[in-house]
Amino acid sequence: MARLQKANEIRHHILAVDETRKITNAMQLVATARAxxxxxxxxxxxxxxxxxxxxxxxxxxxxHLASHPYFEKRKTTRNTYLVISGDKGMxxxxxxxxxxxxxxxxxxxENVTLITIGMMGEAFLRARGMIPDEHLGGVTQDPxxxxxxxxxxxxxxxxxxxxxxxxxxxxxxxxxxxxxVPVCHRILPLRLSDFVDINETEPPHEILYHPSxxxxxxxxxxxxxxxxxxxxxxxxxxxxHTSRMIAMQNATRNADEMLVKLRLQYNLARxxxxxxxxxxxxxxxxx
Amino acid sequence: MAAFFxxxxxTPEHSFYTGExxxxxxxxxxxELCVLANHAPLVxxxxxxxxQLNIDGEWKEAFLSEGFMEVSHKGVVIFTQACExxxxxxxxxxxxxxQRASEKLRQKTSTRxxxxxxxxxxxxxxxxxxxxxxxxxx
Numbered sequence: 012m013a014r015l016q017k018a019n020e021i022r023h024h025i026l027a028v029d030e031t032r033k034i035t036n037a038m039q040l041v042a043t044a045r046a047x048x049x050x051x052x053x054x055x056x057x058x059x060x061x062x063x064x065x066x067x068x069x070x071x072x073x074x075h076l077a078s079h080p081y082f083e084k085r086k087t088t089r090n091t092y093l094v095i096s097g098d099k100g101m102x103x104x105x106x107x108x109x110x111x112x113x114x115x116x117x118x119x120x121e122n123v124t125l126i127t128i129g130m131m132g133e134a135f136l137r138a139r140g141m142i143p144d145e146h147l148g149g150v151t152q153d154p155x156x157x158x159x160x161x162x163x164x165x166x167x168x169x170x171x172x173x174x175x176x177x178x179x180x181x182x183x184x185x186x187x188x189x190x191x192v193p194v195c196h197r198i199l200p201l202r203l204s205d206f207v208d209i210n211e212t213e214p215p216h217e218i219l220y221h222p223s224x225x226x227x228x229x230x231x232x233x234x235x236x237x238x239x240x241x242x243x244x245x246x247x248x249x250x251x252h253t254s255r256m257i258a259m260q261n262a263t264r265n266a267d268e269m270l271v272k273l274r275l276q277y278n279l280a281r282x283x284x285x286x287x288x289x290x291x292x293x294x295x296x297x298x
Numbered sequence: 299m300a301a302f303f304x305x306x307x308x309t310p311e312h313s314f315y316t317g318e319x320x321x322x323x324x325x326x327x328x329x330e331l332c333v334l335a336n337h338a339p340l341v342x343x344x345x346x347x348x349x350q351l352n353i354d355g356e357w358k359e360a361f362l363s364e365g366f367m368e369v370s371h372k373g374v375v376i377f378t379q380a381c382e383x384x385x386x387x388x389x390x391x392x393x394x395x396x397q398r399a400s401e402k403l404r405q406k407t408s409t410r411x412x413x414x415x416x417x418x419x420x421x422x423x424x425x426x427x428x429x430x431x432x433x434x435x436x
Contacts, residue, residue, distance in 0.1 A: 052311060059310045062375055066341060066368050156311055156379065168410055218370075221342040222328055230343035230366050234377055238310040 018280035025273045032266035038101065039259035046252035049154065049245050053185070056242045063235045068206040070231065075224050081232045082201055085176040089122040091169065092195075093162070093240075095182040095247045096132035098151045105183065105254035106131040109193040109247075113181045116195050117141055124175055128162075128244075151251070154244035156237070163236045170199055182243045183250040189257075190250035196243075198236060301335035304373030305351070307381050314360075314381040321352040322374060324367060333369055340369040344378065346420040348428050361387060361428045363421055380421075384429045392429075396422035 071082070094113045096106050110132055117123060117136075127133040127143040129151040136143060150158045169175045178199040184191040197205075220227045300320040307314040323332045325345040333340075349362040365378030399419035403412065 055308070055312050056310045058313070059308050059377065062306075062308065062368075063377055066366075066375075066377075070341065156309075159310075160379070164410065164414065218339040218341055221326065221340055226327070227341050227343055227366065230364070234365060234379075237379070241310045 018277060018284055021273055021277040021280055025270060025277060028266055028269050028273065032263055032270070035259045035262040035266060039256055039263060042252040042256040042259060046249050046256060049249050049252075050185075053242070053245050053249065056238060056245060060235075060238050060242060063231070063238055064206055067201075067231055067235060068203075069218055070220070070224060070228055071201075071203050071206065073218065073220065073224055075220070079225060079228055080171070081199060081228070084200060085173075087122075087176050089124070089174070089176050090120060091124040091126065091166065091175040091178045092117060093126045093128065093166070093178070093180045094132045094136070095151070095180070095243060096127070096129035096135070097247075097251045098130045100131060101258060102251050102255040103190075103258035105190055105251050106135070108190075109181060109183050110135045112193040112195060114139065116179070116181060124169070126162075129247075150244065151248065154241070154248045156241055159237050159241035159244055163233060163240055166199070167233060167236070176200075180240065180243050182247045185246045185249040185253070188253065190254045198239060201232070300352070303335040305376070306373070307349070307376045307378065309378055309380055314378075315351070317353070319351050319353055320355070322376075323350040324362065324376070326367075333367075333374055337369050337374075339371065340367075342367055344376070346417065347424045349376070349381065359384065359428055361425050363424075364417070382425070387425050387429050389426065389429055392422045392425040395419075396426065 092113065094109070096109050096113075100106060106129075113132065113136065117125065123141075124145075125136065125141060125143045126145045126147065127136060128147045130148070133143055133146045147158075147162065150162070166178055170178065177197060179195050179197050181193065181195045183193045302318040302320055304317070305319045305322060306316045321332060321334050323330055325331075325347040326342045327345060331342070343366045344362060344364065346364050347362060348359050351358045351360070361380070361382045361384070362376075363378050363380040365376060368375045368377070395418055399415045399422060402415045403419065407415070
């Protein structure tokens, strides 16, 4: 009887592992589909960014551009951090890597405005005593241009009202088809050194800015920031889903290996129970 | 026959149009501006409104959101948040946005909401205007 019980236990275990395997497999497929949806869009955004940056560099090199608030280093340092993480776990090291970077950046800083995008980041930083000043829900799941525009408008308002002097974005770039190393980039104020790698399109003095340099600059900066943040959101989204895809791939493989072992054990136990029963029956028959 | 030049209309989401054209008309803060081939290098912001492209002698109109235009010796690049041909515009949605935005503008709201709604209203009206003009032409 004891042997039969053991076989039953293993059978339950097999059923449980099989159920879990179904879930991890489904999660892997969903993550793959989501990552695929956003990756082609990133290419367009990169072209847009590159072009905007080259116009921006032309403008910054123009001799007539007077100093502009978006370009000036202020004396005070009240920083705003925008931390982009996932809404859910089960994505390998993705959330942890970006949040550890955020923790390092935020540690010991005074006068910080913290804006979190993604529930994991909100919960993580709150648990460590850094209460986010603002949490933007639902943005991680939907890296749309509309969302990027809303966030940039909000940041520019804070910056214009001189509530903050520097704005940083912490996110995970998507590199070579996988989540890269998380980075912390300053997006405001802008510096000419940010644009060293960019080619200018024309000799700077030949371009006509209409109606004026500063009017063009005022239009250009939001466009640039929206494109940048939209890119950051898409990169994070693609990183999160590829990380999850890989994590779930591993989980599914582990479940498969476990099932092979468990099925072998189950068959052995079942066979042993049958053998024992036959032995018991035959021994009774001779008595 | 006017000379051709290269034009790119790009948004952060997609490349709307890339190809040769004989002329382009856009709205700038100072009024409408027509760019033909061999125009001097120029950078200017663009208003929310419409863009007209001369493709093979035929003027085509499309909706254009806020952005800016760069004219260089290589051609014209237009950077915008959104650009749509009239056939791609969701008229019902634009009408709904227009109503909502104008309703909100009547209420007392913060400066930021006022600005957001004003842009939303301008976009919706431009979308509707572009679709209507095409209907009249038919």
